[in-house]
Amino acid sequence: MDNGDSGNCFQINRLPQVVFLSILSYLDVKDLGRASCVSKHWYYSTLDPCLWRRLKLQKRKLVNSEVLVRITNYGSSTATVLDVSECRNITEEGLLKALQQCRYLVELYVARCPAVTDKCLAEMAQSCQNIKLLDISLCPGVTDSGVKEVSFVLH
Numbered sequence: 001m002d003n004g005d006s007g008n009c010f011q012i013n014r015l016p017q018v019v020f021l022s023i024l025s026y027l028d029v030k031d032l033g034r035a036s037c038v039s040k041h042w043y044y045s046t047l048d049p050c051l052w053r054r055l056k057l058q059k060r061k062l063v064n065s066e067v068l069v070r071i072t073n074y075g076s077s078t079a080t081v082l083d084v085s086e087c088r089n090i091t092e093e094g095l096l097k098a099l100q101q102c103r104y105l106v107e108l109y110v111a112r113c114p115a116v117t118d119k120c121l122a123e124m125a126q127s128c129q130n131i132k133l134l135d136i137s138l139c140p141g142v143t144d145s146g147v148k149e150v151s152f153v154l155h
Helices: 017-024 029-035 040-046 065-076 092-101 118-127 144-151
Strands: 054-056 081-083 107-109 133-135
Touching: 017 040, 029 040, 065 092, 092 118, 118 144
Parallel strands: 054 081, 081 107, 107 133
Antiparallel strands: none
16 A cells, blocks of 8 residues: 555565565464565575575475475575474475485484385485484384484484
């Protein structure tokens, strides 16, 4: 609504980029996706790697393998936290690709995720050597041998 007095109107697009990114950093993944639709400026701003370091996707019914791979591909995969706990629509193949793209992970939460297998744990051990926290509770595809293999990496 333009009342002819645009001098009193706050224009968020005129903020310094670092300030705008700081504001966007408070949004979760779903809201970042929505924000990317506002304008070209917002779209390109939401692609900044600093916004994609904490990927909290737990309990998201619409997150499937394709979505996960696309999200972990943003920002050259600088993600340090990935949470796909209770995401039932992710396949083993999708999780494997995501883990290959997330080499800087420090925390991985995959509790109750049926895609987690011993093969995924082996890939995580190979690709994500900075892991400090791993939650694989109640993953039906994980066996003792998978836990043993990953325990050598997590000391």
